[in-house]
Amino acid sequence: MHDLRFDGRVAIVTGAGGNPGLGRSYATLLASRGARVLVNDLGVGPDGRGAIGTGVNTVVQEIIDAGGEAIGNSDTVATAAGARAIVDSALDTWGRVDIVINNAGVAPFALFDEFSEDEIESVVGVHLFGHIWMCRAAWQPMKKNGYGRLVNVSSGVAVSGLSFQSIYAAAKLGVVGLTRTLSTEGHKYGICANTIMPAADTLAWQTMLEPAFSARARANGLTPEAVAPVGAWLAHESCTFSGRIFQAQGGSINELYFSTTSGMDRGADPLTPEAVASKTAEIVDRTDSTPVPDPDPEVPDHMRPKQ
Structure with a gap:
């Protein structure tokens, strides 16, 4: 099998300034395969406060020292203006945008009723709105070129749930819905959008979780470098999922x-709460579950908006 290269492609990787970090690993791997990479990071810590461990300039220099091509950017993904500035920086430098890996994130820990309003807005702003604004900013340049790869970073927490991470989980599941719909709208423009749910020992784990957890993760091979090839594959032109x-x-x-699930059959009698209660075991029986269909780019005529 030939190497998957990114020569001539321009990639934006957000949240790529931390070390160890998933964003850094995506950026350095793409650059080592020929991509020109915009390394973006706002410069705050994993909880949205303080300073990160490495920084944009360090990662950019790391890429350049390895023979790659990269520029840095520290605009926020949480606003439309910030996202446009990130994309414009890539366009001004290289004239195109082919790949966006939406990796930026903050994840303060708190119980649901103990999050401050500012923390809630920050988490949703970076994770959900950050994906929306970045995809919007890159959408038109990708449409113009008839090509694009959007790799949106979610989390297994979005489906499994995790105490102290209710807002993070909510935003990350929103990323899934956004991505599945963008896959339908992007189809005719050559834009593919997929979601990755990574798990790795990053700066976030090392600074926000117990040291034993981080050490165990490393011992089990849960490193950013072990995830980056999946992100690179999703970003490659040969991946048409x-x-x-x-x-x-x-x-x-x-x-x-x-x-x-197969659920309960509709009977001849009107449905009542009592009928639902009596069929609970049948409703939740997963024995003969059916996969939800993949997003379909062909919108049925009856679902199209009125002209």
Whole structure:
């Protein structure tokens, strides 16, 4: 099998200034395969406060020293203006944008009723709105070129749930819905959009979780470098999947998909709360579950908006 190269491609990787970090690993891997990379990071810590461990300039220099081509950017993804500035920086430098890996994130820990309003707005702003604004900013340049790869970073927490991360989980599941719909709208423009749910020992884990957890993760191979190849594959022109969700950790990869139970049949009598209660076991029986279909780019005529 020939090497997957990115020669001539321009990639934007957000949240790429931390070390160890997933964004840094995506950026350095793409650059080593020939991509010209815009390394973006706002410069705050994993909880949205303080300073990060490495920084944009260090990662850019790392790429250049290895023979690659990169520029840095420290605009925020959480606003439309910030996202446009990030994309414009790539366009002004290289004239195109082919790949966006939306990796930026903050994840303060708190119980649901203890998050401050500012923390809630920050988490949703970076994770959900950050994806929306970045995809919007890159959408027109990608449409113009008839090509694009959007790799949107979600989390297994979005489907499994995790105490102290309710707002993060909510935003990350929103990323899944956004990505599945963008896959339908981008189809005719050559734009593929997929979701990656990574797990790796990053600066966030090392600074926000117990040291034993981080050490155990490293011992089990849960490094950013073991996830980066999955992100690179999703960003490559040969990957034509779209609207899919892939989990990656420690060198393993699997697809996550939704399914529905057979449920209860509609009877001849009107449905009542009592009828629902009596059929609970049948409704939740997963024995004969059916996968939810992948997003379909062909919109049925009856679902189209009125002209």
